[in-house]
Amino acid sequence: MRSVQTARLGPYVAALNALNEDKRLRCLKPRVGIDFASNDYLALGNASRIKKAMVAALEAGTPVGAGGSRLLRGNCEEHERLETEAAQFFGAEAALFFGGGYIANFALLTTLPQRGDLLVLDSLVHASIHEGARASRAECRIHAHNDPQSVEDAIRDWRNKGGAGRVWIVAESLYSMDGDFAPLEELVAIADRQDAFLIVDEAHATGAYGHQGRGLTAPYDRRENLIVVHTCGKALGAAGALVTASGILRDFMVNRCRPFIFATAPSPLMAVAVREALLTLQKEPERQQRLTKLVAFAHRQITSLGLRTPSTSQIVPYIVGDNAHAMRLASALQARGFDIRGIRPPTVPAGTARLRISLTLNVGEADVRAMLDALVEVTRGARLDE
Numbered sequence: 001m002r003s004v005q006t007a008r009l010g011p012y013v014a015a016l017n018a019l020n021e022d023k024r025l026r027c028l029k030p031r032v033g034i035d036f037a038s039n040d041y042l043a044l045g046n047a048s049r050i051k052k053a054m055v056a057a058l059e060a061g062t063p064v065g066a067g068g069s070r071l072l073r074g075n076c077e078e079h080e081r082l083e084t085e086a087a088q089f090f091g092a093e094a095a096l097f098f099g100g101g102y103i104a105n106f107a108l109l110t111t112l113p114q115r116g117d118l119l120v121l122d123s124l125v126h127a128s129i130h131e132g133a134r135a136s137r138a139e140c141r142i143h144a145h146n147d148p149q150s151v152e153d154a155i156r157d158w159r160n161k162g163g164a165g166r167v168w169i170v171a172e173s174l175y176s177m178d179g180d181f182a183p184l185e186e187l188v189a190i191a192d193r194q195d196a197f198l199i200v201d202e203a204h205a206t207g208a209y210g211h212q213g214r215g216l217t218a219p220y221d222r223r224e225n226l227i228v229v230h231t232c233g234k235a236l237g238a239a240g241a242l243v244t245a246s247g248i249l250r251d252f253m254v255n256r257c258r259p260f261i262f263a264t265a266p267s268p269l270m271a272v273a274v275r276e277a278l279l280t281l282q283k284e285p286e287r288q289q290r291l292t293k294l295v296a297f298a299h300r301q302i303t304s305l306g307l308r309t310p311s312t313s314q315i316v317p318y319i320v321g322d323n324a325h326a327m328r329l330a331s332a333l334q335a336r337g338f339d340i341r342g343i344r345p346p347t348v349p350a351g352t353a354r355l356r357i358s359l360t361l362n363v364g365e366a367d368v369r370a371m372l373d374a375l376v377e378v379t380r381g382a383r384l385d386e
Helices: 002-021 048-059 077-090 101-111 127-135 148-160 184-193 247-256 268-283 286-304 323-335 365-379
Strands: 094-098 118-122 139-143 167-172 197-201 226-231 241-245 315-321 341-343 353-358
Touching: 048 268, 077 094, 077 226, 077 241, 077 268, 094 101, 094 247, 101 127, 101 197, 101 226, 101 241, 101 247, 118 127, 118 148, 139 148, 148 167, 148 184, 167 184, 184 197, 241 247, 268 286, 286 365, 315 323, 323 341, 323 353, 323 365, 353 365
Parallel strands: 118 139, 118 167, 167 197, 197 226
Antiparallel strands: 094 241, 226 241, 315 353, 341 353
8 A cells, every 4th residue: 555655646755855956845834033034014913902803803793704605694794894994994996805815816817807808917926916817818928027118018019919908917016025116106107008907916015105004006096997905914914805996896806706706705803803903004103103114224234234135125135046055044044043034936036045034013123133143144244135
């Protein structure tokens, strides 16, 4: 039996061995050390007011599980209340709550773009967007990262070859592995000129940027051709994702989106947590202000130490290149008490293995200074953008 079992599992063993030889074998590690790895930017993941709101909801009879899809008995008052308040908060006509950012991106791209349409993706968008595009009925083109001219060139080339459908431009407002910002003003202008829709994933900007944490798309709210994904598991400290869009597109997704129709609804308790997180953004603006101050401090320290980084955000990449070297550096920093993780392909492009340093309110200025001193020590002053 063992030999048969080994034969059946042989291809998987070979694949794991190949990953191990390339120093790309992943494993799960516990949460230990000072947090420079999470996306809990505003330290809401352990916020007492959110815990209290969830306890109060439980005591008032809110169920832990929805018990069904939203179109069956799973549609709870907590979901609808969150969506109504989220739409108002983000300046949108409507909102729809999904179980997570990955499924929200996948759901959008497999539902809204139709056969004969064109998807134009930034080369560095999240894996969920690439997967959604692959499963979509629309044609897909990848453009150079943060290059508006490349976007227009892709659209023009498609139309010159007979493309006549709708164009869907997809970007992240703040890129999760490079820490750089999308040229949103230019992308909005292109969407208007090309009669296109613009889908923006605000995963790493929601809560951290914009008035009261409304994100980097806040200046463009109420636009009919703008669809935004606000992930709830990062700066909001909870789980799930809110898609904000026009009421028509929301209704279309409720009727045609298979990942929405055929999935059990998110926990009503999580809807309570997200709603409380949005209230916290409004009632405790000092959290966003403290994060802005911490990020500015960190970048001043980076400059003073003679280091360089292409990022100006709370996401600071240390590009190493070699997979094994990146993991050795991560281990060295972890041994010094700093939870910093190595990121390797295919999460990032080949040859750009890196440390991803995340700045959150779970640390203070003294922690940042100590971490950067340790980084200089373990890298002997190597540049952040090498």
